[in-house]
Amino acid sequence: MDIFLQQLINGLVLGSVYALVALGYTMVYGILELINFAHGEITMMGAMVALAVIGALALAAPGLPGVLVLGAGLAVAIPVCVALGLLIERVAYRPLRHAPRLAPLITAIGVSIILQNIAMLIWGKQYIPFPAILPQARHTVYGASITNVQIAILLLATGIMLTLILVVRKTRLGRAMRATAQSRQVASLMGVDVNRVIAATFAIGSALAAVAGVMVSAYYGLAHYYMGFLLGLKAFSAAVLGGIGNLAGAMLGGLLLGLIESFGAGYIGDLTGGFLGSNYQDVFAFFVLITVLVFRPSGLLGVRGGERA
Amino acid sequence: MAAALLTAACGDKAQQKDGDQVVLIGQASPLTGPQAHLGKDNENGARMALDEINAAGLTLGGRKVVLEMRSEDDAADPKTATTVAQKLVDEGVVGVIGHLNSGATIPASRIYSSNGIPQISPSATAVAYTAAGYKTAFRVMTNDAQQGSVLGNYAVTRLGAKKIAIIDDRTAYGQGLADEVEKAVKAAGGDVVAREYTSDRSTDFMAILTSIKGKSPDLVFFGGMDPQAAPMIKQMKQLGMKAKFLGGDGAQTPTFIELAGASAEGALASNPGLPLDAMPGGAAFKTRFVARYGTIQNYAPYAYDAMHVLVAAMKRADSSDPAKYLAELPKTDYQGVTGHIRFDAKGDLAGGAVTLYQVKGGTWQPLETVQSGQ
Numbered sequence: 250m251d252i253f254l255q256q257l258i259n260g261l262v263l264g265s266v267y268a269l270v271a272l273g274y275t276m277v278y279g280i281l282e283l284i285n286f287a288h289g290e291i292t293m294m295g296a297m298v299a300l301a302v303i304g305a306l307a308l309a310a311p312g313l314p315g316v317l318v319l320g321a322g323l324a325v326a327i328p329v330c331v332a333l334g335l336l337i338e339r340v341a342y343r344p345l346r347h348a349p350r351l352a353p354l355i356t357a358i359g360v361s362i363i364l365q366n367i368a369m370l371i372w373g374k375q376y377i378p379f380p381a382i383l384p385q386a387r388h389t390v391y392g393a394s395i396t397n398v399q400i401a402i403l404l405l406a407t408g409i410m411l412t413l414i415l416v417v418r419k420t421r422l423g424r425a426m427r428a429t430a431q432s433r434q435v436a437s438l439m440g441v442d443v444n445r446v447i448a449a450t451f452a453i454g455s456a457l458a459a460v461a462g463v464m465v466s467a468y469y470g471l472a473h474y475y476m477g478f479l480l481g482l483k484a485f486s487a488a489v490l491g492g493i494g495n496l497a498g499a500m501l502g503g504l505l506l507g508l509i510e511s512f513g514a515g516y517i518g519d520l521t522g523g524f525l526g527s528n529y530q531d532v533f534a535f536f537v538l539i540t541v542l543v544f545r546p547s548g549l550l551g552v553r554g555g556e557r558a
Numbered sequence: 559m560a561a562a563l564l565t566a567a568c569g570d571k572a573q574q575k576d577g578d579q580v581v582l583i584g585q586a587s588p589l590t591g592p593q594a595h596l597g598k599d600n601e602n603g604a605r606m607a608l609d610e611i612n613a614a615g616l617t618l619g620g621r622k623v624v625l626e627m628r629s630e631d632d633a634a635d636p637k638t639a640t641t642v643a644q645k646l647v648d649e650g651v652v653g654v655i656g657h658l659n660s661g662a663t664i665p666a667s668r669i670y671s672s673n674g675i676p677q678i679s680p681s682a683t684a685v686a687y688t689a690a691g692y693k694t695a696f697r698v699m700t701n702d703a704q705q706g707s708v709l710g711n712y713a714v715t716r717l718g719a720k721k722i723a724i725i726d727d728r729t730a731y732g733q734g735l736a737d738e739v740e741k742a743v744k745a746a747g748g749d750v751v752a753r754e755y756t757s758d759r760s761t762d763f764m765a766i767l768t769s770i771k772g773k774s775p776d777l778v779f780f781g782g783m784d785p786q787a788a789p790m791i792k793q794m795k796q797l798g799m800k801a802k803f804l805g806g807d808g809a810q811t812p813t814f815i816e817l818a819g820a821s822a823e824g825a826l827a828s829n830p831g832l833p834l835d836a837m838p839g840g841a842a843f844k845t846r847f848v849a850r851y852g853t854i855q856n857y858a859p860y861a862y863d864a865m866h867v868l869v870a871a872m873k874r875a876d877s878s879d880p881a882k883y884l885a886e887l888p889k890t891d892y893q894g895v896t897g898h899i900r901f902d903a904k905g906d907l908a909g910g911a912v913t914l915y916q917v918k919g920g921t922w923q924p925l926e927t928v929q930s931g932q
Contacts, residue, residue: 252772259764378817394798469761469789514765528755
């Protein structure tokens with residue numbers, strides 16, 4: 250039972266990070282039908298910028314409390330990532346908005362490679378340690394362990410996701426986003442500034458990515474110029490699993506993927522009597538993804554041609 | 559000089575210089591790129607031995623011989639390694655000290671073998687290097703199989719671990735090491751309670767560690783590199799696991815401590831060979847080497863010994879002809895700086911040493927050195 254609970258916690262923490270990144274993919278897809286493959290790299294940039302700020306602060310003012318230092322890191326990383334997201338949209342995607350759909354997909358991959366190489370030039374190829382600025386207190390709940398950092402990730406991710414849903418459902422900007430997602434042309438005829446809405450979507454997605462990047466590097470204690478690739482791939486899969494273009498779907502898909510990976514790696518060996526081991530963790534996760542897509546091609550919550558964003 | 563090179567290219571491996579016979583010996587290691595400092599270190603070690611031999615005077619077959627080194631940059635790249643190996647062969651070297659990396663040493667060994675040129679690697683540890691069965695391939699460094707068997711045995715007999723969990727990163731190095739550890743643990747009477755896998759890209763090990771925790775092992779062994787080992791030991795602490803952590807040379811790095819921070823304390827890992835201070839000739843070597851080249855990076859003492867072993871075989875055969883002195887190399891019995899060097903039937907270092915280290919006070923401290931095969 251305690252192992253089951255522990256795997257549940259592991260899966261939820263991993264899943265909420267996937268969900269935060271998946272939201273960025275799904276929002277952009279919902280509005281532009283573009284898969285922004287550079288999104289994983291924006292996550293990486295968020296982690297790297299925050300680390301640089303935290304490292305500088307740790308040198309300049311060693312006595313500052315950890316939460317404050319982390320907050321400062323986030324406060325710089327979020328605007329940098331937002332600016333980066335807006336720049337990418339303006340330079341790499343907007344000129345191609347009326348081009349065939351394959352063209353922006355290729356530029357997205359190109360931007361992703363460029364960002365990786367920029368990060369490698371600035372911060373080098375080595376793994377960068379995340380300073381131990383947060384208190385690593387550990388709590389035991391029914392035999393399972395949960396740390397302060399894990400609790401913070403769960404709370405922060407839940408809060409951000411609820412806020413995002415409120416923004417999309419209740420605000421003027423949210424209404425404009427939903428309208429743009431349904432039909433860009435009709436929305437612009439109704440007086441919606443489509444370019445502004447698309448830019449806002451990129452800005453929100455990039456801000457979420459920055460938060461996720463800082464979370465991941467604080468949780469695992471390291472950052473690396475290549476860390477965005479795998480995270481982006483997993484988050485993209487989560488978005489597809491939930492139904493790409495659907496906000497609640499991205500959250501559900503992220504959490505599910507985290508849980509599947511966690512329980513898969515934890516139990517697959519015991520369930521198959523050692524025939525399959527934890528090396529089949531990813532195979533298992535993608536097997537579930539394929540099975541879902543065979544029966545529901547538009548994902549768990551995706552509605553073909555229905556409401557998006 | 560051009561004429562000398564020309565004759566060399568025609569296959570005449572001995573040249574005249576002031577009446578003395580000049581014999582070329584090759585050295586290959588990465589002299590550019592991220593590992594350049596290690597490659598230069600090997601070159602310096604080999605060159606120091608060569609200069610000492612020349613200063614002492616070398617006579618083979620009744621003629622005075624002067625050794626000359628041809629050093630080549632393989633950039634730690636398998637493709638470049640084959641190119642420079644062919645270049646060395648074409649230049650007419652009679653033996654090669656190198657290469658540094660297993661990945662470069664293995665493809666190059668085929669070229670040396672087909673040209674009958676003896677090769678001694680100071681630092682390649684992959685089992686595959688000598689497993690190919692080339693008669694020309696030797697090494698003066700403990701290989702991964704020897705390291706793995708020492709690690710497995712050490713975990714059970716010296717650390718008193720009965721239940722052991724093994725994780726590897728599915729790379730040739732990590733998996734090979736973990737397999738050897740598993741064999742040795744079982745041979746020593748230990749129980750492998752879990753065998754889990756990850757990748758060399760992962761940072762999340764919570765799921766497999768939770769599963770391992772349920773089997774309450776005394777020790778967790780990880781076959782892989784430091785970017786995975788560091789978050790792994792952190793997550794073990796997060797899960798409140800009391801098991802000891804043991805790694806191979808991929809984890810025995812300063813980066814591991816840097817990345818794992820306070821969680822690194824108490825972690826155990828091995829490295830093939832001896833710490834310099836514990837080598838039989840370590841202190842004297844260090845004084846001479848530092849006076850000439852500055853600091854010792856890592857493998858210089860092994861490159862130094864490798865050169866001496868090669869020349870000692872020439873002396874016994876009384877010839878620098880590879881076809882003649884190659885037969886003498888397997889009979890090597892040489893007391894070097896790094897220890898007593900003998901080769902087994904494959905060309906591996908017989909009874910190679912493995913040193914165990916533990917993180918104490920934020921640095922790796924040597925615990926003890928174990929001879930493999932004991």
